[in-house]
Amino acid sequence: MSKVLHKLFKPRSIALIGASRDPKKLGNIILRNIINGGFRGKIFPINPEAEEIYGLKVYPSVLKVPEDVDLAVITVPAVIVPQVIKECGEKGIKIAIVISAGFRETGPEGEALEHKIVEVGEKVGVRILGPNCLGIVNASERLDATISRVIDPSQLREGAIAFVSQSGAFGASLYSWAQGRGISFDKLISFGNMCDIDESDILSYLATDKKTKVIVMYLEGVKNGRKFLETAKKVSLVKPIVVMKIGKSAKGSQAAKSHTGALTGASAVYDAAFKQAGIIKAENTTEMFDFGKAFATQPLPKGNGMVIVTNAGGPGVAATDVCQDVGLDLVEIDENTRKTLKKIIPPFASTLNPIDTTPQVSPRVHGEILKIMLSLEKVHGAISIIVGSKPRQYAEEVVSAHLDLSKEFNKPVVLSWTADKSAEDLIVKLEENGIPVYDTPERAVRSMAALRKYAAFIEKRASTGK
Amino acid sequence: MSKVLHKLFKPRSIALIGASRDPKKLGNIILRNIINGGFRGKIFPINPEAEEIYGLKVYPSVLKVPEDVDLAVITVPAVIVPQVIKECGEKGIKIAIVISAGFRETGPEGEALEHKIVEVGEKVGVRILGPNCLGIVNASERLDATISRVIDPSQLREGAIAFVSQSGAFGASLYSWAQGRGISFDKLISFGNMCDIDESDILSYLATDKKTKVIVMYLEGVKNGRKFLETAKKVSLVKPIVVMKIGKSAKGSQAAKSHTGALTGASAVYDAAFKQAGIIKAENTTEMFDFGKAFATQPLPKGNGMVIVTNAGGPGVAATDVCQDVGLDLVEIDENTRKTLKKIIPPFASTLNPIDTTPQVSPRVHGEILKIMLSLEKVHGAISIIVGSKPRQYAEEVVSAHLDLSKEFNKPVVLSWTADKSAEDLIVKLEENGIPVYDTPERAVRSMAALRKYAAFIEKRASTGK
Numbered sequence: 022m023s024k025v026l027h028k029l030f031k032p033r034s035i036a037l038i039g040a041s042r043d044p045k046k047l048g049n050i051i052l053r054n055i056i057n058g059g060f061r062g063k064i065f066p067i068n069p070e071a072e073e074i075y076g077l078k079v080y081p082s083v084l085k086v087p088e089d090v091d092l093a094v095i096t097v098p099a100v101i102v103p104q105v106i107k108e109c110g111e112k113g114i115k116i117a118i119v120i121s122a123g124f125r126e127t128g129p130e131g132e133a134l135e136h137k138i139v140e141v142g143e144k145v146g147v148r149i150l151g152p153n154c155l156g157i158v159n160a161s162e163r164l165d166a167t168i169s170r171v172i173d174p175s176q177l178r179e180g181a182i183a184f185v186s187q188s189g190a191f192g193a194s195l196y197s198w199a200q201g202r203g204i205s206f207d208k209l210i211s212f213g214n215m216c217d218i219d220e221s222d223i224l225s226y227l228a229t230d231k232k233t234k235v236i237v238m239y240l241e242g243v244k245n246g247r248k249f250l251e252t253a254k255k256v257s258l259v260k261p262i263v264v265m266k267i268g269k270s271a272k273g274s275q276a277a278k279s280h281t282g283a284l285t286g287a288s289a290v291y292d293a294a295f296k297q298a299g300i301i302k303a304e305n306t307t308e309m310f311d312f313g314k315a316f317a318t319q320p321l322p323k324g325n326g327m328v329i330v331t332n333a334g335g336p337g338v339a340a341t342d343v344c345q346d347v348g349l350d351l352v353e354i355d356e357n358t359r360k361t362l363k364k365i366i367p368p369f370a371s372t373l374n375p376i377d378t379t380p381q382v383s384p385r386v387h388g389e390i391l392k393i394m395l396s397l398e399k400v401h402g403a404i405s406i407i408v409g410s411k412p413r414q415y416a417e418e419v420v421s422a423h424l425d426l427s428k429e430f431n432k433p434v435v436l437s438w439t440a441d442k443s444a445e446d447l448i449v450k451l452e453e454n455g456i457p458v459y460d461t462p463e464r465a466v467r468s469m470a471a472l473r474k475y476a477a478f479i480e481k482r483a484s485t486g487k
Numbered sequence: 488m489s490k491v492l493h494k495l496f497k498p499r500s501i502a503l504i505g506a507s508r509d510p511k512k513l514g515n516i517i518l519r520n521i522i523n524g525g526f527r528g529k530i531f532p533i534n535p536e537a538e539e540i541y542g543l544k545v546y547p548s549v550l551k552v553p554e555d556v557d558l559a560v561i562t563v564p565a566v567i568v569p570q571v572i573k574e575c576g577e578k579g580i581k582i583a584i585v586i587s588a589g590f591r592e593t594g595p596e597g598e599a600l601e602h603k604i605v606e607v608g609e610k611v612g613v614r615i616l617g618p619n620c621l622g623i624v625n626a627s628e629r630l631d632a633t634i635s636r637v638i639d640p641s642q643l644r645e646g647a648i649a650f651v652s653q654s655g656a657f658g659a660s661l662y663s664w665a666q667g668r669g670i671s672f673d674k675l676i677s678f679g680n681m682c683d684i685d686e687s688d689i690l691s692y693l694a695t696d697k698k699t700k701v702i703v704m705y706l707e708g709v710k711n712g713r714k715f716l717e718t719a720k721k722v723s724l725v726k727p728i729v730v731m732k733i734g735k736s737a738k739g740s741q742a743a744k745s746h747t748g749a750l751t752g753a754s755a756v757y758d759a760a761f762k763q764a765g766i767i768k769a770e771n772t773t774e775m776f777d778f779g780k781a782f783a784t785q786p787l788p789k790g791n792g793m794v795i796v797t798n799a800g801g802p803g804v805a806a807t808d809v810c811q812d813v814g815l816d817l818v819e820i821d822e823n824t825r826k827t828l829k830k831i832i833p834p835f836a837s838t839l840n841p842i843d844t845t846p847q848v849s850p851r852v853h854g855e856i857l858k859i860m861l862s863l864e865k866v867h868g869a870i871s872i873i874v875g876s877k878p879r880q881y882a883e884e885v886v887s888a889h890l891d892l893s894k895e896f897n898k899p900v901v902l903s904w905t906a907d908k909s910a911e912d913l914i915v916k917l918e919e920n921g922i923p924v925y926d927t928p929e930r931a932v933r934s935m936a937a938l939r940k941y942a943a944f945i946e947k948r949a950s951t952g953k
Contacts, residue, residue, distance in 0.1 A: 122835065123835070126835075127835055170875070170877055170878070171874075171875040171876065171877045171907065173907075186801070187801065188799055188800050188801020188802065188804075189799075190798070190799035190800075190801070190846045190874050190875065191799045191800075191801035191802050191874050191905065192801070193874075193875070194799070194874035194875045194876075194905040194906075194907075195874075195905060197875070197877075197907045198905055198906070198907050198926075200907065201907050201908030201909070202908070239801060241800075241801065241804055265805075267801065267804045267805040267808055268804050268808065269808050270807060270808045270810075270811035270812065305805070305809075305927060305929040305930075306802075306805065306926075306927035306928065306929060307773075307926065307927055307929070307930070332656065333654055333655075333656035333657045333660070334654050334656075334657075334707075335652070335653065335654020335656070335657035335658070335705060335707065335733065336654065336657050336772075338654075338707055338733045338734050339731075339733040339771070339772065341734075341736060342733055342734065342735050342736045343771075344736075345736035346736065369588065369589070369592075369593055380656045408637075408656050408657050408659075408660035408661075409635075409636070409637040409656065409659070409660045409663070410637065410660075411636055411637045411663075412636070439657065439660040439661060439664055440660075440664070441637065441639075441660075441663045441664055441666065441667050442667030442668070443667070460664075460772075460773065461771060461772040461773050462772065463771040463772060463773070464771075464773070
């Protein structure tokens with residue numbers, strides 16, 4: 022399976038079955054995305070009624086392609102898909118993305134058609150991603166094989182996050198949202214109806230993918246619960262899996278069913294199973310990304326000991342509240358360290374934890390305080406809070422004060438920066454350089470807690486061998 | 488008291504005691520802010536060692552000012568403040584903002600000094616906001632009387648939200664954050680140590696202020712719990728109060744104490760009391776603003792009946808989950824309405840609720856569906872979900888499809904729009920025109936739930952007369 026999926030993510034050649042000249046057709050959008058993404062392999066558009074599209078030679082059938090094809094991408098109408106899959110098999114293609122809709126999600130007839138493509142695929146040896154999916158992106162291969170019009174294929178940027186989304190359109194728009202914000206997404210996988218390849222197969226593959234540091238999943242339901250949990254239990258030992266599970270409520274479950282036909286289940290059941298499998302649960306869409314970018318960039322904290330360094334009292338208190346809620350400890354600062362701190366911060370600033378430096382302290386000194394604290398053995402991670410981003414020089418100093426901290430100490434650092442619009446480019450710069458930035462102190466703390474939760478899971482599994 | 492506070496928010500003249508030429512001094516920053524904000528009243532800088540600052544005549548003492556003064560703003564060192572307050576009284580000034588720090592928050596000596604200024608103030612008839620505060624902003628009076636360097640005084644924009652923040656620096660940076668995003672803040676009030684004027688006094692005044700449609704409070708603790716709850720109970724009948732209460736945890740409470748010396752208390756106690764008083768609780772900083780902008784712009788829903796209209800399945804499911812969590816009902820769509828909908832949406836789109844239009848449907852049609860649903864009596868509000876913001880024309884259509892909806896039907900509409908950076912100006916446009924926009928479906932639904940929670944409180948109070 023892993024070998025086959027390798028051809029999905031790193032194809033040397035793609036046959037696009039249903040390629041079109043009409044800019045409104047999916048078979049055109051996806052072709053443009055593949056070309057504009059800068060895909061370095063070969064592209065074979067298939068369409069019996071065309072000879073050339075965008076300078077590429079068009080073949081009437083995949084069987085007429087004179088070279089080997091690693092991956093088929095299919096956008097033809099649903100009824101033709103079984104025949105196309107058959108031809109793919111004859112051509113020796115091992116894997117196909119079926120973009121086409123009109124299967125299980127539409128009712129009994131579509132469901133029968135979906136069974137048929139699986140049957141044909143099994144017979145001729147073609148594994149299927151989809152149907153009714155958006156496709157995949159693999160930025161490190163400069164591959165945008167999606168029908169998305171919101172992702173900018175010319176802006177693909179290698180990264181450490183693999184994002185698996187059951188909702189194609191939402192997945193693409195979130196990917197695109199992250200693109201402009203310096204968040205290092207690498208892969209997007211939309212698996213639609215999961216008639217064959219399922220979330221567990223994808224998980225197993227991503228566990229072996231060197232680029233992927235964290236797997237973020239947006240799931241409505243899982244196809245095979247036991248398989249998923251067994252797979253997740255193995256994969257979570259290798260890298261973190263962040264899951265946002267929707268369709269938890271009765272009504273939500275019904276809505277999910279009409280959307281992808283997925284089986285959904287009670288929230289409590291999922292919660293318990295996820296926990297056992299070492300899955301980090303995101304409560305909402307915001308957390309899914311917040312946690313993802315923390316895992317993608319930060320080392321894991323080796324314990325619960327935290328320091329909060331803040332330039333304003335209020336958000337320090339808010340962060341302290343959340344630390345207590347999520348089980349992070351604010352370490353006590355010993356007398357010696359306090360003396361050291363007293364030398365560099367104003368007399369009225371607090372050297373308790375949270376260390377409240379007051380707005381008078383420069384970001385450079387703020388950074389020095391972080392360094393003093395991170396060098397202590399009992400401090401396992403730092404939550405840095407900055408309010409304000411003016412003047413520009415101040416904001417630039419915020420960037421340089423944080424840039425290399427987590428690397429230098431091999432400890433996680435998260436930054437809550439309440440900045441105004443003028444500093445947005447600097448936030449992107451920090452994100453691109455591996456410092457996760459959050460709008461609010463609560464989000465920063467919860468992300469740190471997710472890191473610690475995963476670290477504790479790994480430690481426990483290592484000590485018990487289970 | 489209300490008359491006195493009128494002079495705080497709408498002074499015709501201000502004496503700035505401690506005005507300075509040195510750009511690093513608070514007495515300079517605040518003077519620049521007042522000038523750059525475009526304050527239309529008179530400004531009297533007070534400083535015994537200067538004759539003119541920024542073309543304004545400087546007086547050696549407030550007693551030497553030849554005209555009436557409505558408001559004193561004091562930035563002199565703490566030890567001189569009692570004497571200055573005394574002079575204010577002699578001059579007939581009824582209210583002073585004490586910016587200066589070095590009082591209760593610094594220990595027993597500072598506490599004694601704080602008692603002294605209260606004592607002097609009472610004796611000579613001067614009410615005090617502060618000390619150790621940032622000052623106030625009142626955009627509709629073009630008044631920025633703060634020491635903030637992050638708020639842009641030239642960009643004050645009238646609005647419907649009054650933001651009361653115990654944390655000055657955080658408050659200012661949040662205000663500034665909102666400034667660039669089209670969110671209609673009007674007032675910012677930082678009350679610091681609350682030696683005299685407290686959160687209840689401010690609440691009572693804001694209840695009478697015509698500009699203010701919603702009061703958003705960031706509180707570490709309240710000075711006088713009983714007074715606050717009694718005041719809130721009255722005020723909440725007139726306008727909504729959204730409170731984010733920090734310092735809930737034991738450690739957080741300790742941190743708050745070292746910050747402003749405020750008394751804090753157990754979370755559960757506050758929760759129960761807040762509920763009784765009709766206060767809408769924000770769980771975190773994000774919600775505080777999310778709810779604030781919903782109340783500032785939307786009519787209240789007259790019941791729990793909601794419709795979700797979405798162009799992507801996934802976020803529709805996520806929104807449905809949250810609706811169930813927060814007690815909002817998705818209305819059943821009757822056969823007739825479904826027939827009407829079927830005429831304008833594709834055959835494969837869902838006419839159940841959530842109405843999943845699929846990405847193929849244009850924002851114009853999305854807007855038509857919202858209109859059809861909002862015109863039904865049993866629909867009390869709409870949650871609109873759009874993923875994607877490309878191409879530009881599409882994004883512009885999203886704006887026009889939503890602009891006047893809530894006004895036309897006098898029902899609340901919230902929009903979850905997962906847009907990329909290129910659409911940020913359009914989001915600002917929507918916000919400025921009274922449509923609250925959220926990054927994620929969960930945040931949109933929770934904001935709608937806050938509106939409904941307040942509406943239910945008002946209905947209950949009206950029916951029971953309590």
